[in-house]
Amino acid sequence: MNSVNDAHGFRSVGADAREFRTVGAVARLADVSVRTLHHYDAVGLVVPSGRTGAGYRTYSDDDVERLFAVLAYRELGFPLDEIRTLLDDPAADALTHLRRQRDALADRIDHLQAMATAVDTLIEERTMGQQPTPEQLREIWGDDWTGEKYEDEARERWGETEAWAQSRERTARFTTDDWTTIKAETEALEADCAAAMAAGVRPGEPAANALAERHRLSIDRFYDCDHAMQVCVSGMYVADERFRAHYDARAEGLAQWLVEVIAANAAEHGG
Structure with a gap:
């Protein structure tokens, strides 16, 4: 019988044979190395079902x-x-595995969301010129992050978020004068927001949008903050x-007013 390989690495043998992928094609499809596939085969984790006439693995x-x-x-x-x-559990089918993975992912998402909220909280604390006490830090991090409990795991699996890395890099260069200026600008912004709310300025009005932009830029000096990010931060x-x-x-x-002002301005910018 004749055999052919197409551009995607498929191999068919005879008219009634099913198509199989070569090890190279599977490596490209799954974005893993051929060496990884060979290892999975060696340990009995993913053993290819077929072989070519020359003895090459086919999947x-x-x-x-x-895989x-x-x-x-x-x-x-x-x-x-x-x-x-x-x-290899005979009682578990593909759907069982997908559901199990979905549950595990939901737990991971909850954990990462708690971490992200804690980081955003600390960034906002520094933006307002405040330094949390150790007791407040423990409260902010909560039970999902205590000391070095998840530090090694987080570094290995996820690394640091871009926003957190940017904030650490930028604030490391801030001088005492920079922090003094930031604190003064933050104070002025909050005072202007309170005055606007007292004057009856409504979310979506030009004056409110201008304040929302000032607020966004006050965060942007710490890390890149688009309108969608600003909405997330303001939720706190x-x-x-x-x-x-x-x-x-x-x-x-004022807290609720500011959240609504930020949301209205973000909506106008597609955020």
Whole structure:
């Protein structure tokens, strides 16, 4: 029988044979190295179903599906031995694995969201010229991040967010005069916002939009802050009681007013 390889690395043998992907094609498809595929084969994790006449590995659609299941579990931090046990469970089908992975991802998302909120909170604290006490830091980080509990894992899996890296890089260059200026500008911005709210300025009006832009730029000097990011940050002003208390101490209702002003301005900019 004649065999052919197409441009995608598929190999078919005879009219009734199913198509198989070569190891190179699968490596490109899954964005892994050929060496990784060879290792997975050697440890019995993803064993290719076919071989060419010359003895080269070929992968069926089921093999590729198993590979992606392995990669998903690896991304979630499962060790290879545990992944093999899970995938070889005769009582678990592909849908079972997908549901299990979805649950694990939901837990990861919740954890990352808690981390992101904590980082945003600390950035906002520094923006307002405040230095949290150790007790406040513990409260901000909460139970999802205590000391070095997740530090090594976070560095290995996710690294640092671009915003946090930018903030650390930029603030490292700030002088005492810079911090004094930032504190004065922040004070002036909050005073102007309180005055605008007292004067009846409504979200979406030009004066309100101008204040929203000043607010966005006050964050942008720490890290790149587009309108969508600004909306996310402002959510803390009502979700976090400390921020709400800070703004409402200047003018009752200022936290909510500022959130609405930022949202209206962002909507005009497509944020």
